[in-house]
Amino acid sequence: xxxxxxxxxxxxxxxxxxxxxxxxxxxxxxxxxxxxxxxxxxxxxxxxxxxxxxxxxxxxxxxxxxxxxxxxxxxxxxxxxxxxxxxxxxxxxxxxxxxxxxxxxxxxxxxxxxxxxxxxxxxxxxxxxxxxxxxxxxxxxxxxxxxxxxxxxxxxxxxxxxxxxxxxxxxxxxxxxxxxxxxxxxxxxxxxxxxxxxxxxx
Numbered sequence: 001x002x003x004x005x006x007x008x009x010x011x012x013x014x015x016x017x018x019x020x021x022x023x024x025x026x027x028x029x030x031x032x033x034x035x036x037x038x039x040x041x042x043x044x045x046x047x048x049x050x051x052x053x054x055x056x057x058x059x060x061x062x063x064x065x066x067x068x069x070x071x072x073x074x075x076x077x078x079x080x081x082x083x084x085x086x087x088x089x090x091x092x093x094x095x096x097x098x099x100x101x102x103x104x105x106x107x108x109x110x111x112x113x114x115x116x117x118x119x120x121x122x123x124x125x126x127x128x129x130x131x132x133x134x135x136x137x138x139x140x141x142x143x144x145x146x147x148x149x150x151x152x153x154x155x156x157x158x159x160x161x162x163x164x165x166x167x168x169x170x171x172x173x174x175x176x177x178x179x180x181x182x183x184x185x186x187x188x189x190x191x192x193x194x195x196x197x198x199x200x201x202x
Contacts, residue, residue, distance in 0.1 A: 072097075142157065
């Protein structure tokens with residue numbers, strides 16, 4: 001996984017192995033708004049909050065029409081793009097971005113001059129077994145809330161940044177062997193993940 005420069009700290013560290021959790025019956029607030037989810041206790045690291053173990057059936061089986069986007073802007077709605085206006089996209093300072101050799105897509109919205117503000121999304125093909133293991137681990141051991149919107153499985157968590165008085169977080173969405181994994185710090189456009197879901201699955 002690509003890494004943002006060290007100043008982005010906990011936000012944009014390499015994501016762990018990616019993937020799907022069995023569908024959950026509980027609901028959670030939208031993580032696209034940094035203030036929407038309940039953060040872990042002050043000073044806590046990701047996973048300090050309680051979580052709900054998955055209990056329902058997994059998301060729908062893969063379909064031939066779902067494909068990874070090839071453009072970081074095109075997959076976002078006008079409203080989301082307006083919220084990101086002025087934020088550089090895929091600056092070379094943060095390493096590999098855009099379409100990768102394996103067909104995955106890396107989108108990094110961040111200013112190299114910023115100490116922590118940024119958003120890093122990776123969209124990859126992931127097989128069902130490893131995905132379930134990964135998302136179950138996030139729900140069970142790292143305090144993520146998982147639920148099943150839009151025929152997929154979504155897991156999310158927020159926590160206070162270890163250095164700055166801002167919110168960090170991570171949102172993952174898995175469906176049809178595609179994983180959308182976003183880590184952010186002080187930059188959580190409302191409707192960001194929902195916009196990507198709508199673009200891929202319609």
